[in-house]
Amino acid sequence: MGSLDGKIAIVTGTSRGIGVGIAHELLDAGATVIGCARKPLDAIPGLDGHPDWAQRSAQLVCDQGDYHAINAFVQQVVDTHGRIDILVNNAGGTVPAPHAEDIPELVQKIQGTPRSDDDYERSVLFHAFAV
Known part of the structure; x- marks a missing residue:
């Protein structure tokens, strides 16, 4: 049993990078993970070889710059899973600048x-x- 068995997690920015790593750690700990990115993906990347992770995860579309999209996304997760236990706001960025x-x-x-x-x-x- 994982320490997060039965917990429902949202992780934003799960198309690549840190978001994927966070999603994998939560899945490894037993959580159900709902990821999101601006563009559609079939699943959170890197689930090959982990059929149990695939069963406990979903990848949805949500533009974090659009609060209407965020509200709809959160409502969809709550409607499907009944609640949200963990929220990781990973998506975003900054203006690239050296100084x-x-x-x-x-x-x-x-x-x-x-x-x-x-x-x-x-x-x-x-x-x-x-x-």
């Missing part, structure tokens, strides 16, 4: 990028925030 001062001020406000008058601290804070 925080290269990011327009409006984008900093929208993203909530930490501010500092010190160039080094501002860059470190930005990259820590972006990860």
Whole structure:
């Protein structure tokens, strides 16, 4: 038995990368995982060789930039599984830039990028925030 047996998890951004890794860890621990990405996929990637994971997972479409899509996605999960026990908001991104001062001020406000008058601290804070 896994430590998360019977738990229902949503993981956003499960088309690749960190989201897939998080989904796999939750599945390995026994959770049912509902993943989402902007583009349709048949399943969460990397389920080959894990038929039990395939039975306890689904991959749906949801654009995290559209709150109507988010509401519909969450409602679909609740309608299908009755509840949500775990939520991992992995999807998203930042404006690619090597230094925080290269990011327009409006984008900093929208993203909530930490501010500092010190160039080094501002860059470190930005990259820590972006990860």
